[in-house]
Amino acid sequence: MRLPALLLVLAVACPRLIPAQSSSPLSATTVPTAQLIQPADLAKLLDQPNAPIVLQVGSHVFFNEAHIPNSQYAGPGSQPAGIALLEKTVSALPKDKFLVLYCGCCPWNRCPNVGPAYKRLHDLGFTNVKVVYFASNFGDDWVSKGYPTQK
């Protein structure tokens, strides 16, 4: 089977495997595929000595309910106040620092937060930024899968 046909079959059969497209210019789908990290891969990194700095760029209420261990709340990327907090949070970090952003408020192609947050870090010159690909949301794709959480 040729690659485009295979991708089409996969998209129809398993829509969560392939990020959906969206017309919104700063939706999560604007994050380059190469910069995505799967939840399982991030979970393996958390205990490593070179663990990334993990930043939650979504709802503070959700963050208070549960968040990835040692992650920091950096403000919702869809709002100016959130971007300002993100800038402040990373202001002292070297530009090559390994950073991981996540939100998980909504299905991937509906998330309003990670796209703007990723773009801002990119514009600030950060070169090693990944974004966690939550197909459905943080609850289904992280908590329900048994990955560690903190309150």
Place this chain on the structure above:
Amino acid sequence: MPAARLARSLAFTLLACSLLAAQPADPLLHKPAPPFVRTDLNHKPVNISSYRGKVVLLTFWATWCAPCQIEMPHFVDWQTRYGPSGLQIIGVSMDDDSSPVLALTRKRHVNYPVLMGDEQLGEAYGRILGLPVTFLIDRHGNIAAHFKGETKIPVIESAMQRLLRQHIAP
């Protein structure tokens, strides 16, 4: 039945059973809705227990949640159409602050109480860590349905209509 066919049937049955077993049961279903008392955006008290006898559609949403914006006009319409039959919609915003919630609910002419959620309320309702989430609570105060994520509007509406047809015996 030939042995190979029997083995295939058995394998299929085992696979189906294991898939069903892997689906965790929803711990909130068919149990009393977790009680809460909050003040809505109009400073009126909302006590979930006081709606016993009505069908309650409890929806967790946020102003930044795109699928929630699709549901909202339907909920406004349902409150008007089904309110006289005993429907009460309650919105719980998971926004971090109330100002965008007030602005949006006014703009959309929301005709049901909306209150600000928090982590305690989220945890009581099974950890709200993705939106939208909608519960249907029957006239006895028990959770009858739990919809997570984008759900087709007719699916919610028909479940709600079924509950509205059920009446508490006098």
